[in-house]
Amino acid sequence: MTTVASAEPRAGGPDERAGAQERARGVRFVPGQPDMWVFVLFEALVFTSYFTVYVIRRTQSPDLFLQSQAHLDLRVGVFNTLVLLVSSWAVARCVQAAREGSFSAALNNAYLTMLFGFVFLVSKVLEWATEIEQGFGFTTDEFFSFYYFLTAIHFLHLLIGFVVLGVAVYEIRSPARRSQELVETCATYWHTIDFFWVLIFALLYVMR
Amino acid sequence: MRRADGELILLWTLPVLGLIWLSAFLLFPGFVQPMSPAMSAEEVAAFYRDPENLARIRYSMILFNWFAVGLIPILALIVLQIRRMAHRTPIFSYAIIACAAGGPTIFLMANLFWLLAAFRPERDPQQTLMFNDLAWVTFSSQVGFLIAQSVILALAIYLDRHERPVFRPWVAHFNLVVAVLLIPAAFVGLAMEGPIAWDGLLSFWVRNIAIGLWIVVMGLVLAQAITRQRAEDEAMAT
Amino acid sequence: MSAATVRAVPEMPSGSLIRKIAWHWRHDDKRELWIGWWTLVIFYNLYGLLFFLIARTQPPPPPSLAPSEIVQWFDDRHYGLLYGYAFVSIVGGATAIMNATLAYTMRRMSVSRAFAYSYLVIYALATLPGMLIMGVACTVGAMRPDRDPELMSWLYDFAFLSFEGTMGVFLIGSLVWMVAVLLDENRVFPKWFGYLNLCNALTEVVVAPAWIFKRGVFAWDGAIAWWINMAVFVTYTTVFLTLLRKMIVREDFGSGPLPELESDHALEPAGALGAAR
Numbered sequence: 001m002t003t004v005a006s007a008e009p010r011a012g013g014p015d016e017r018a019g020a021q022e023r024a025r026g027v028r029f030v031p032g033q034p035d036m037w038v039f040v041l042f043e044a045l046v047f048t049s050y051f052t053v054y055v056i057r058r059t060q061s062p063d064l065f066l067q068s069q070a071h072l073d074l075r076v077g078v079f080n081t082l083v084l085l086v087s088s089w090a091v092a093r094c095v096q097a098a099r100e101g102s103f104s105a106a107l108n109n110a111y112l113t114m115l116f117g118f119v120f121l122v123s124k125v126l127e128w129a130t131e132i133e134q135g136f137g138f139t140t141d142e143f144f145s146f147y148y149f150l151t152a153i154h155f156l157h158l159l160i161g162f163v164v165l166g167v168a169v170y171e172i173r174s175p176a177r178r179s180q181e182l183v184e185t186c187a188t189y190w191h192t193i194d195f196f197w198v199l200i201f202a203l204l205y206v207m208r
Numbered sequence: 209m210r211r212a213d214g215e216l217i218l219l220w221t222l223p224v225l226g227l228i229w230l231s232a233f234l235l236f237p238g239f240v241q242p243m244s245p246a247m248s249a250e251e252v253a254a255f256y257r258d259p260e261n262l263a264r265i266r267y268s269m270i271l272f273n274w275f276a277v278g279l280i281p282i283l284a285l286i287v288l289q290i291r292r293m294a295h296r297t298p299i300f301s302y303a304i305i306a307c308a309a310g311g312p313t314i315f316l317m318a319n320l321f322w323l324l325a326a327f328r329p330e331r332d333p334q335q336t337l338m339f340n341d342l343a344w345v346t347f348s349s350q351v352g353f354l355i356a357q358s359v360i361l362a363l364a365i366y367l368d369r370h371e372r373p374v375f376r377p378w379v380a381h382f383n384l385v386v387a388v389l390l391i392p393a394a395f396v397g398l399a400m401e402g403p404i405a406w407d408g409l410l411s412f413w414v415r416n417i418a419i420g421l422w423i424v425v426m427g428l429v430l431a432q433a434i435t436r437q438r439a440e441d442e443a444m445a446t
Numbered sequence: 447m448s449a450a451t452v453r454a455v456p457e458m459p460s461g462s463l464i465r466k467i468a469w470h471w472r473h474d475d476k477r478e479l480w481i482g483w484w485t486l487v488i489f490y491n492l493y494g495l496l497f498f499l500i501a502r503t504q505p506p507p508p509p510s511l512a513p514s515e516i517v518q519w520f521d522d523r524h525y526g527l528l529y530g531y532a533f534v535s536i537v538g539g540a541t542a543i544m545n546a547t548l549a550y551t552m553r554r555m556s557v558s559r560a561f562a563y564s565y566l567v568i569y570a571l572a573t574l575p576g577m578l579i580m581g582v583a584c585t586v587g588a589m590r591p592d593r594d595p596e597l598m599s600w601l602y603d604f605a606f607l608s609f610e611g612t613m614g615v616f617l618i619g620s621l622v623w624m625v626a627v628l629l630d631e632n633r634v635f636p637k638w639f640g641y642l643n644l645c646n647a648l649t650e651v652v653v654a655p656a657w658i659f660k661r662g663v664f665a666w667d668g669a670i671a672w673w674i675n676m677a678v679f680v681t682y683t684t685v686f687l688t689l690l691r692k693m694i695v696r697e698d699f700g701s702g703p704l705p706e707l708e709s710d711h712a713l714e715p716a717g718a719l720g721a722a723r
Contacts (some may be wrong), residue, residue: 049677053669139659296476296479306542307542314574318581334594358537367477394533397585427485
């Protein structure tokens with residue numbers, strides 16, 4: 001009785017039923033919930049519109065943007081980007097481990113993802129603090145308004161990412177749950193946040 | 209066994225509330241002879257600065273502030289009666305809860321503006337005029353939740369498919385009439401004198417009498433329904 | 447099927463709209479839900495008409511106008527504002543039924559009723575700072591064209607900042623609905639709608655700079671704080687109206703999972719669906 005129960009995924013959960021049905025039919029459109037992909041696409045649209053507004057405003061006052069941009073520390077930007085990329089790698093390994101059934105490895109990778117995410121958060125806050133101390137705040141000029149806005153919105157998404165990772169950890173920890181689909185869904189969200197950061201980094205730090 | 213303790217106490221707060229509101233209404237020097245929107249800034253400032261008025265304004269408005277939300281327990285009792293009706297969903301009772309959250313708060317806001325106007329009467333008359341305008345417009349024109357309350361109650365009663373409905377159909381008709389009577393007051397911004405102005409026949413007298421009537425009638429009807437409900441509860445218990 | 451549907455119901459008559467509506471009024475079990483849905487649809491249309499075409503306060507004017515320009519702005523819209531907001535005041539209470547209907551969707555879910563009550567109260571009180579205060583401020587501004595321009599400027603700020611800057615209610619309210627949808631096992635709404643609630647909640651964060659900037663893309667009339675936010679909000683509203691309609695059609699007044707529609711048959715293996723029916 002008990003061995004059967006621990007081997008089977010949580011009964012009754014709708015995601016699990018849908019996931020089981022999908023696997024039974026051998027059809028997998030996307031990793032994780034298709035719903036998460038709807039969200040990802042919608043957020044991508046919204047972020048793209050923000051980026052577009054940024055680019056348009058930039059072409060209208062190129063000198064101002066160029067000058068202000070010089071005050072950003074490119075090294076910190078690169079460091080932050082690398083940290084997030086590594087965190088994405090960790091969450092991908094987590095999904096892989098969960099798929100193979102090595103749940104303690106999956107758990108460790110999930111915690112590793114959180115760790116790198118946390119490093120990013122700390123680094124970002126320190127970077128903001130430095131810039132504010134140097135006199136570059138939200139209202140300093142238009143470039144910095146965009147800078148703080150985009151990085152803050154991203155920061156907020158990252159905070160949400162911790163909640164999402166928390167859900168993944170919660171799933172992985174208990175044998176009664178462990179929905180592969182849900183873990184993949186969480187990973188999808190995390191990768192998307194990483195992807196947005198790369199774009200933000202390119203626009204704010206690199207593009208001249 | 210339904211927990212009905214305290215409902216009669218809440219019900220009896222209604223006549224007490226009515227007395228307090230009526231007293232405050234009579235105490236405020238700008239209601240019995242309603243202030244005209246056509247008054248100039250200097251006239252309005254003089255009204256608030258007049259030592260005979262100022263104390264009455266402040267104390268009546270403090271009284272209103274204390275008891276502005278006094279109607280909410282009555283609305284809650286009405287919600288409970290709606291729940292007894294033969295509906296398929298709790299949507300109507302939820303809607304009255306929403307009205308209970310919105311309506312009295314609007315009255316409280318108007319009250320705040322009057323108190324503000326009276327706090328520093330030595331202020332620039334233009335500022336006193338503005339606070340006075342804000343108070344009157346909020347008080348008179350924001351009839352939305354009152355209309356909704358009546359319309360929703362009427363709908364709930366019409367759709368109550370009981371052999372012996374909780375409220376009889378005339379209560380629904382009455383509520384619709386009240387809702388219609390409240391409509392003209394929404395247009396106070398359009399006139400400085402005449403029936404639509406905030407001191408006029410429609411926007412002041414008809415509006416406030418309709419509200420007063422609603423409180424009295426619904427209070428009586430509610431008392432009847434609750435008494436009947438308690439009798440039924442007791443019959444079931446024995 | 448539940449025993450309640452055994453009651454004999456006369457056929458819906460063909461013919462005029464009035465007769466059909468009368469039939470629904472008398473016999474349709476779901477009439478309360480349809481009253482709720484139609485109230486939502488009609489209200490949002492009226493809202494668009496009143497704010498965009500009559501009062502013309504949306505799209506919003508710039509916060510950077512000088513007091514004399516603001517006086518001119520009120521003057522240009524004198525009757526539009528007064529009539530428009532009179533009507534907003536009359537129909538504004540419809541939000542009570544609207545929010546009651548949306549709260550009901552949460553009651554139908556497998557989650558605690560706390561979600562329904564939270565949503566109901568949050569959105570009920572949201573109408574005051576989020577819509578009605580603008581009506582009061584614009585009416586007071588428009589009714590005395592000769593008012594001190596500095597005070598007109600204050601009323602202008604009062605109107606637009608309350609309307610657009612009231613964030614917390616919609617932020618928390620959307621998050622409440624999001625959590626309810628994501629936890630729900632009755633399949634009332636698809637999970638992606640839960641995530642869309644997050645997008646709507648985020649628009650309330652994005653609008654925050656409107657309290658700081660008087661020009662540019664982050665001002666209350668800006669490309670980011672208004673235009674993009676409005677696009678998200680309109681999408682969100684259209685989506686939930688559509689999903690709500692579907693939910694009402696599927697509604698079985700039970701407390702378990704809502705049955706899927708025939709056209710969504712492809713989502714479930716035939717065996718399970720047959721057993722549920």
